[in-house]
Amino acid sequence: MxxxxxxxxxxxxxxxxxxxxxxxxxxxxxxxADRPFPPVAKRGTMSSAPHPQIVIEGRQRQLAPGARIWNEDNLIQLPASIDVRGVPVNYTEDADGAIDRVWMLTPEEARQPLRQQTNTNLR
Structure with missing residues (x-):
């Protein structure tokens, strides 16, 4: 059987x-695990602008070539496809002052102080 x-x-x-x-x-x-951010990360709010621009803290900024943006689910978003207003973010700048990495924060991450989120082993 x-x-x-x-x-x-x-x-x-x-x-x-x-x-x-x-x-x-x-x-x-x-x-x-929580997303680790590099110790040089800064906190701000982000709004969309025509690519390759981005608005951080109400100031129009340039995105670096090859800039990466992670959404709240830690998935990479294409910079040209983002349409947001006043989203809390952590971000880093390259040597020329252009924005090279942006992490859109979840509400829980946005409530935590930035220094608690950084990892000294990252660059």
Missing amino acids: RHFYDEMGLQMRHRPLLFLFLAAQFLLPALA
Whole structure:
């Protein structure tokens, strides 16, 4: 007599792998660490402007070539596709003063002081 799982193509030896996969789907988000920011990061608010410009703290600033912007979910956004007003951000500047990295903050991150979010091992 064949087992029900054999008929579905799921053999008994694959069940532990399936269990591990399902457990990982639920446990990995809970293990996600806070985003570490470099010690040179600054805090401000960001609004959109025509690319390659960006408005930080009400002042129009230049985005560096290859600038990266991470949204609240820590996914990279294309600078030209962002349409926001007054979003709290952490950002860094390159040697020429252009904005090279921007992290849009979650409400929880925005409530934390910047110095608690920085990691001295980053640049």
